[in-house]
Amino acid sequence: MFTTRPTLQGTFGMVSSTHWLASQSAMAVLEDGGNAYDAAVAAGFVLHVVEPHLNGPAGEVPLVLATADGEVRVLCGQGVAPAGATIEHYRGLGLDLVPGTGPLAAAVPGAFDAWMLLLRDYGTRDLADVLKYAIGYAEDGHAPVENVGATVESVRDLFEKEWVSSAEVYLPGGRAPRPGELFRNPALAATWRRLLAEIEGAGDREARIEAAREVWRSGFIAEALVRQAGRPTLDTSGERHTGTLTAADLAAWSASYESPATYDWNGWTLCKARPWSQGPVLLQQLALLPDELPAYGSADYVHLLIEGCKLAMADREAWYGDAAPVPLTELLSDAYNAERRALVGDTASYDLRPGSPGGRTPRLSAHAGVVATDRPGFNPMGAGEPTVAGARVGIGEPTVAKGPLSPVPGEPDVGADGGTRGDTCHLDVVDRWGNMVAATPSGGWLQSNPVVPELGFPLGTRLQMTWLDEGLPNSLTPGRRPRTTLTPSLALRDGVPVMAFGTPGGDQQDQWQLHFFLGVALRPPVRGGLDLQGAIDAPNWHNDGFPGSFHPRGMRPGSVTVESRMPSEVVAELRRRGHDVTVGEPWSEGRLCAVARDPATGVLSAAANPRAMQGYAVGR
Numbered sequence: 001m002f003t004t005r006p007t008l009q010g011t012f013g014m015v016s017s018t019h020w021l022a023s024q025s026a027m028a029v030l031e032d033g034g035n036a037y038d039a040a041v042a043a044g045f046v047l048h049v050v051e052p053h054l055n056g057p058a059g060e061v062p063l064v065l066a067t068a069d070g071e072v073r074v075l076c077g078q079g080v081a082p083a084g085a086t087i088e089h090y091r092g093l094g095l096d097l098v099p100g101t102g103p104l105a106a107a108v109p110g111a112f113d114a115w116m117l118l119l120r121d122y123g124t125r126d127l128a129d130v131l132k133y134a135i136g137y138a139e140d141g142h143a144p145v146e147n148v149g150a151t152v153e154s155v156r157d158l159f160e161k162e163w164v165s166s167a168e169v170y171l172p173g174g175r176a177p178r179p180g181e182l183f184r185n186p187a188l189a190a191t192w193r194r195l196l197a198e199i200e201g202a203g204d205r206e207a208r209i210e211a212a213r214e215v216w217r218s219g220f221i222a223e224a225l226v227r228q229a230g231r232p233t234l235d236t237s238g239e240r241h242t243g244t245l246t247a248a249d250l251a252a253w254s255a256s257y258e259s260p261a262t263y264d265w266n267g268w269t270l271c272k273a274r275p276w277s278q279g280p281v282l283l284q285q286l287a288l289l290p291d292e293l294p295a296y297g298s299a300d301y302v303h304l305l306i307e308g309c310k311l312a313m314a315d316r317e318a319w320y321g322d323a324a325p326v327p328l329t330e331l332l333s334d335a336y337n338a339e340r341r342a343l344v345g346d347t348a349s350y351d352l353r354p355g356s357p358g359g360r361t362p363r364l365s366a367h368a369g370v371v372a373t374d375r376p377g378f379n380p381m382g383a384g385e386p387t388v389a390g391a392r393v394g395i396g397e398p399t400v401a402k403g404p405l406s407p408v409p410g411e412p413d414v415g416a417d418g419g420t421r422g423d424t425c426h427l428d429v430v431d432r433w434g435n436m437v438a439a440t441p442s443g444g445w446l447q448s449n450p451v452v453p454e455l456g457f458p459l460g461t462r463l464q465m466t467w468l469d470e471g472l473p474n475s476l477t478p479g480r481r482p483r484t485t486l487t488p489s490l491a492l493r494d495g496v497p498v499m500a501f502g503t504p505g506g507d508q509q510d511q512w513q514l515h516f517f518l519g520v521a522l523r524p525p526v527r528g529g530l531d532l533q534g535a536i537d538a539p540n541w542h543n544d545g546f547p548g549s550f551h552p553r554g555m556r557p558g559s560v561t562v563e564s565r566m567p568s569e570v571v572a573e574l575r576r577r578g579h580d581v582t583v584g585e586p587w588s589e590g591r592l593c594a595v596a597r598d599p600a601t602g603v604l605s606a607a608a609n610p611r612a613m614q615g616y617a618v619g620r
Contacts, residue, residue: 003533003534003537004533004537004610005533005607005608005610005617006533007526007527007529007530007531007532007533007534007605007606007607008605008606008607008617008618008619009527009529009603009604009605010603010604010605010619010620011432011602011603011604011620012030012431012432012604012619012620013027013030013031013036013039013429013430013431013432013604013619013620014429014430014595014596014604014605014606014617014618014619015027015030015039015043015427015428015429015595015606015617015618015619016427016428016593016594016595016606016607016608016615016616016617016618017043017047017425017426017427017428017593017608017615017616018047018051018054018425018426018427018504018591018593018608018609018612018614018615019046019047019050019051019145019425019614019615019616020614020615020616020618021046021050021137021142022043022044022046022047022050022051022425022427023043023427023608023616023617023618024616024618025042025043025046025133025134026039026040026042026043026046026427026429027039027618027619028042028133029042029125029129029130029133030429030431032125032129033124034123034124034125034129034130035122035123035124035431035433035435036429036430036431036433036435036436036437037065037118037119037122037123037429037435037437038119038123038124038125038129038130039429039431040063040118040427040429040437040439041115041118041119041123041130042130042131042133042134043427043429044061044111044115044427044439044441045057045115045130045131045133045134045192046133046134046137047425047427047441048134048188048441048444048457049134049137049138049142049185049188050137050142050144050145051145051148051425052148052170052185052445052446052457053147053148053151053152053423053445053446053447054423054424054425054442054445054504055111055424055425055441055442055443055444055445056111056443056444056445056446056448056457056458056460057109057111057112057444057457058106058109058111058112058225058443058444058452058457058458058459058460059109059110059111059441059442059443059444059445059460059462060077060078060079060107060109060110060111060114060441060442060443060444060460060462060484060486061077061078061110061111061114061115061439061440061441061442061486062074062075062076062077062078062114062273062277062279062439062440062484062486062487062488063075063077063114063118063437063438063439063488064260064271064272064273064437064438064439064488064489064490064500065118065122065435065436065437065438065490066434066435066436066437066490066492066497066500067122067434067435068433068434068435070495070496070497072259072260072271072490072492072497073257073258073259073260074257074258074259074260074271074272074273074274075114075117075118075255075256075257076110076114076255076256076257076258076273076276076481077110077111077113077114077115077255078107078110078276078277078462078481078482078484078486079107079108079109079110079253079460079462079481080107080108080249080253080322080478080479080480080481081107081108081244081463081466081476081477081478081479081480081481081482082106082107082108082243082244082245082246082249082478083244083246083248083249083478083479084244084246084478085104085107085244085463085476085478086476086478087468087469087470087475087476089244090104090468090476091468093239093241095237095468096367096468097367097464097468097551097552097553098463098464098465098466098468098476098551099235099236099237099241099461099464099551100235100236100461100464100550100551100552101235101236101447101448101449101461102233102234102235102236102237102241102243102449102461103228103229103230103231103233103235103241103242103243103244103245103449103459104235104241104242104243104244104463105235105243105448105449105460105461105462105463105464105551106229106243106244106245106449106459106460106461106462106463107460107462107463107481107482108245108249108250108253109225109250109444109459109460110253110255111441111443111444112216113213113216113217113253113254113255114255116209116212116213116216116255117254117255117257118437119209120206120209120210122435125205126205126208127196127199127205127208127209127212128196131192131196134188134192135189135192135193138184138185138186138188138189138192138456139184139186139189140182140184141182141183141184142182142183143179143180143181143182143183144177144178144179144183145179145614146179147612148177148183149176149177149178149179151446151447152170152171152176152177152446153176154447155447156171156176158234159171162233162234162450163233163234163449163450163451164450165450165451165452165453166446166450166451166458168451168453169185169187169446169451169456170446170451185456186456187451187453187454187455187456188455188456188457189456190456191221191454191455191456191457194220195212195215195216195221198211198215198219198220199211199212199215213254216250217250217251217253218247218250218251220454221455222247222250222251223247224452224453224454224455225245225250225452225455225459226245226246226247226250227452227454228449228450228452228453228458228459229242229243229244229245229246229459230242230243231450233449233450236551236552243459245459258274260272260273260274260490261273261274261275261279261280261283261328261332262283263283263286263287263332265286265287265289266521267493267494268491268492268493268517268521269491269492269493269495270282270283270286270489270490270491270517271489271490271491271492272487272488272489273486273487273488274326274328275316275319275320275321275326275328275473275483276320276321276322276481276483276484277320277483277484277485277486277487278316278320278483278484278485278487278507278509278510278549279487279488279489279510280316280320280328280331280332281309281312281313281315281316281487281510282487282489282510282513282514282517283332284311284312284315284331284332284337285305285308285309285312285510285514286514287332287334287337288308288311288312288337288340288341288344289304289308290304290341293518293522296518296519296522296523297538297539297567297570298570299569299570299573299574299577302541302562302566302570302574303346303348303573303574303577303579304344305511305514305515305518306348306541306543306560306574306579307344307345307348307349308341308344309510309511309514309543310349310352310353310543310545310546311340311343311344311353311355312510313507313545313546314352314353314354314355314546315331315354315355315357316483316546317352317354317364317365317368317546317547318354318355318362318363318364318473319331319354319357319362319473320473320474320483321472321473321474321475321480321483322473322474322477322480322481322482322483323472323473323474323475323477323480324471324472324473324475326473327357327358327360330357330358331355331357333357336355336357339355340355346577347577347578348558348560348574348577348578348579348580349545349558350545350557350558350578351557352364352368352369352545352546352547352555352557363471363472364472364547365467365469365472365547366469367467367469367547367553368547368553368555369547369555370547370553370554370555371554371555371556371557372544372548372552372554372555372556423442423504423505423506424440424441424442424486424504424505424506424509425440425441425442425504426438426439426440426441426488426502426503426504426591426592426593427439427441427593428488428500428501428502428593428594428595428606429500429595430500430595430596430597430604430606432602432604434497434597434599434602436490436497436500436595436597437500438488438489438490438500438501438502439488439502440486440487440488440502440503440504440509442484442486442504443460443461443462444457444458444459444460445458445460445461446458448460448461449461462482462484463476463482464482464550464551465482465483465484465485465549465550466482466483483549485506485507485509485549486509487502487509487510487513488500488501488502489501489502489513489517491517493599496599497597498530498596498597498598498599499520499530499532499594499595499596499597500594500595500596501513501516501517501532501592501593501594501595502592502593503516503590503591503592503593503609504591505542505590505591506548506549506550507542507544507546507548507549508542508589508590511541511542511543512540512542512589512590512591512592513592515535515538515540515541515590516535516536516538516540516590516592516594517535519531519534519535519536519538520532520535520594523535528601528603529596529598529603529605530596530605532594532595532596532605532606532607533607535592535594535607536590536592536594536607536608536609536610537610539562539563539565539566539589540562540563540589540590541560541561541562541563541566541589542560542561542589543559543560543561543579544556544559544561545557545558545559556580558578558579558580559580559582560574560579560580560581560582561581561582561583561584561589562574562581562582562583562584562589563583563584563585563586563587563588563589564583564584564585564586565586565587566583571583587610587611588611589611590609590611591609591611591612591615592608592609593607593608593609593615593617594606594607594608595617595619604619606618606619
């Protein structure tokens with residue numbers, strides 16, 4: 001099969017990420033003697049600089065890691081709701097949904113502490129060694145991708161009139177970042193230089209990392225974050241609100257490790273974050289597959305995956321979250337999935353059908369079944385993490401920005417009211433010793449909150465994923481994590497870690513990853529190894545037949561968006577079966593990255609998504 005690029009192979013180290021500068025920075029760390037974890041931290045901080053419309057230091061990051069001896073762990077970099085973030089408080093403000101932007105939507109920032117724990121516990125390099133790449137690009141400048149400037153232009157009016165601290169960084173002299181011209185963020189560089197200066201005399205490597213964590217939690221960074229949360233800020237409700245984040249919230253929270261959720265399928269074991277994320281959706285989709293699959297890429301195959309996704313996502317809405325126990329064992333059981341599998345018919349379902357694991361009765365938010373009012377097909381390249389910055393959306397009205405959305409792959413979706421949608425990043429690394437990590441950084445986008453003037457980056461907005469209904473697994477609850485869509489993956493073969501992968505894309509992530517994984521598992525090898533690039537390049541799709549995770553939370557029953565490269569006879573058959581199919585641009589579905597290691601030979605491999613023209617794999 002023709003692929004856009006080769007699947008890279010080597011023995012020293014492999015990196016794949018959504019931006020070439022992050023990939024190469026990680027590779028530089030490997031070349032300098034660092035391991036996969038050191039390299040991942042360096043890449044993560046570079047992504048904050050070069051993809052600020054997709055992630056930031058005050059966002060979040062879940063990671064799945066495997067060590068050379070086969071241990072697999074999840075590192076949770078998803079912060080919790082602040083102590084003051086109660087349903088009563090938000091309802092008292094006249095809100096039915098958490099705003100999509102502004103400080104009311106800010107959870108305790110999680111990304112920084114997660115990167116610090118990874119570096120402390122599994123890395124080998126000093127913090128200064130891995131931060132120097134991000135500092136260099138922020139201080140000396142980098143040539144930004146088109147989407148940075150396009151995102152800034154889409155919220156120019158908001159920045160100039162309301163979020164003026166953001167205008168100072170992203171509209172210097174009134175000019176948005178442009179490709180081919182160096183863009184700098186000196187405030188961010190100064191933040192990291194001051195951090196390094198303050199921890200310099202703290203002791204050994206681990207002590208310096210611990211000191212950096214304390215600066216974030218209770219030093220000058222924490223003080224600036226709390227000040228920003230207290231500033232009245234225009235958000236998607238059309239009103240100005242202050243947030244709930246306090247110094248006590250920052251001081252009390254830490255990133256944490258946990259065992260992964262797993263599912264065994266045909267000799268593979270898939271490892272995901274637990275159901276405070278949507279990670280088990282991928283596992284449920286695998287559990288719903290019949291013993292005999294239709295031909296890969298056929299209409300029967302696509303229909304089967306779409307309908308299985310709807311069932312898994314309905315369960316996500318009813319059962320996933322951090323505010324109540326999740327019956328994950330029952331959700332992944334053979335008996336439960338045999339019952340659920342029988343619901344998949346020959347035609348498209350337009351209903352939201354959560355199951356009853358262990359006989360429990362599902363309960364959904366009153367907003368969960370509301371149909372979105374925009375057109376059913378939209379460009380997923382910018383729809384992964386939809387946050388409408390400054391758009392006037394009726395309070396509690398689950399409608400999205402009116403007007404046509406951008407049809408251009410790789411450009412952010414922009415509604416007629418100026419609303420824009422953010423997205424996410426991903427990175428994977430494997431080193432010559434067999435250490436492996438998959439991470440999906442997100443949140444803290446430049447369009448999520450005003451830039452903290454003293455720091456050069458904004459707060460995040462992950463609380464928008466919670467419900468303001470009492471008693472749901474994903475109800476807004478102080479001290480509990482909002483359910484995130486971020487869902488990196490790690491796969492074992494016969495019990496041995498062999499592949500790390502993931503993608504940006506919000507609700508689409510585990511749809512795109514399922515097709516990718518099956519492409520790797522079902523297709524013949526290339527050059528004796530896994531066909532990573534072929535599986536990434538294969539025509540992909542997504543459906544929206546379930547409540548969206550981001551404000552304003554609408555669903556689009558029956559909607560399926562496919563790449564135009566999908567065979568016309570497959571599209572026709574899907575429509576005959578009742579799917580409301582939108583044919584998108586030829587390279588518009590999925591932004592996957594992947595690395596792999598063959599334990600028998602030690603050969604490493606990597607591949608990256610050609611869509612959006614910025615993801616790259618490197619290695620040797």
